[in-house]
Amino acid sequence: DGGITQSPKYLFRKEGQNVTLSCEQNLNHDAMYWYRQDPGQGLRLIYYSQIVNDFQKGDIAEGYSVSREKKESFPLTVTSAQKNPTAFYLCASSSTVSLPLHFGNGTRLTVT
Amino acid sequence: GNSVTQMEGPVTLSEEAFLTINCTYTATGYPSLFWYVQYPGEGLQLLLKATKADDKGSNKGFEATYRKETTSFHLEKGSVQVSDSAVYFCALSDRENRDDKIIFGKGTRLHILP
Numbered sequence: 001d002g003g004i005t006q007s008p009k010y011l012f013r014k015e016g017q018n019v020t021l022s023c024e025q026n027l028n029h030d031a032m033y034w035y036r037q038d039p040g041q042g043l044r045l046i047y048y049s050q051i052v053n054d055f056q057k058g059d060i061a062e063g064y065s066v067s068r069e070k071k072e073s074f075p076l077t078v079t080s081a082q083k084n085p086t087a088f089y090l091c092a093s094s095s096t097v098s099l100p101l102h103f104g105n106g107t108r109l110t111v112t
Numbered sequence: 113g114n115s116v117t118q119m120e121g122p123v124t125l126s127e128e129a130f131l132t133i134n135c136t137y138t139a140t141g142y143p144s145l146f147w148y149v150q151y152p153g154e155g156l157q158l159l160l161k162a163t164k165a166d167d168k169g170s171n172k173g174f175e176a177t178y179r180k181e182t183t184s185f186h187l188e189k190g191s192v193q194v195s196d197s198a199v200y201f202c203a204l205s206d207r208e209n210r211d212d213k214i215i216f217g218k219g220t221r222l223h224i225l226p
Contacts, residue, residue, distance in 0.1 A: 103155030
C-alpha cells in the first residue's frame with residue numbers, strides 16, 4: 001500500500017545535539033511538507049518542497065533544515081539552534097501544491 | 113492573508129448526540145476547503161472536502177457545506193459514536209495563489225461519552 005513513513009515514532013535527544021527525522025513516501029507525490037504540532041496551537045509549517053532539489057521556508061523555519069535530493073524523501077534536521085524542539089512532527093505530501101495532503105503518523109521528539 | 117478560525121474545544125457529547133463544529137475562513141481568492149481528523153498518536157487523515165461554493169462534502173456520516181456568503185464550512189454529524197473521539201481540523205487552500213500554503217485551524221478536540 002502507498003503511504004508516508006516517518007521514523008522513528010519516538011525520539012529522545014540531549015540538548016545541544018542535532019537530530020534528523022526521516023520521511024519517505026511511495027505515492028509518487030511531487031510536494032512534501034513538514035509541520036510541527038504543539039498542544040493548543042494546531043499545525044505550523046516548517047518547510048515545504050514542491051520539487052526535487054528545491055524547498056521553501058514555512059512559518060517557523062528557524063532552527064530547522066531540510067534536503068530534497070530524491071522525490072520520495074524529505075528529511076528534517078532539528079538543529080541545536082531550535083530553542084524549543086520538543087514537539088510532535090508531521091510529514092505530509094501531495095500530488096501538487098494545494099491538493100489534499102497525505103500525512104505520516106508523526107515523530108514525537110523529546111529533547112532534555 | 114488567508115486564515116481559518118474554528119471553535120475551541122474540547123467538545124464533549126454523549127453517544128448519539130448531534131455534532132456541529134464551526135469553521136469560518138478568510139481568503140482572497142476561491143479556496144478549497146477541507147476537514148481533517150486526527151486520532152490519538154496518529155497523523156491527520158482527510159475526512160471530507162469541497163472545492164466550490166455550495167458543494168457538500170461527506171464521509172463516514174460527517175457533512176460540511178461550503179457557504180461562500182457566510183465564509184463558513186461547519187462540520188456536522190447526526191449521531192456521533194465513541195469512535196469519533198478525535199481532534200478535527202478545518203483547512204483551506206487557495207488555488208488562485210500558486211505559492212500559497214494550506215492553512216489549518218487550531219483544531220477542535222471532540223470527546224464522545226458512552
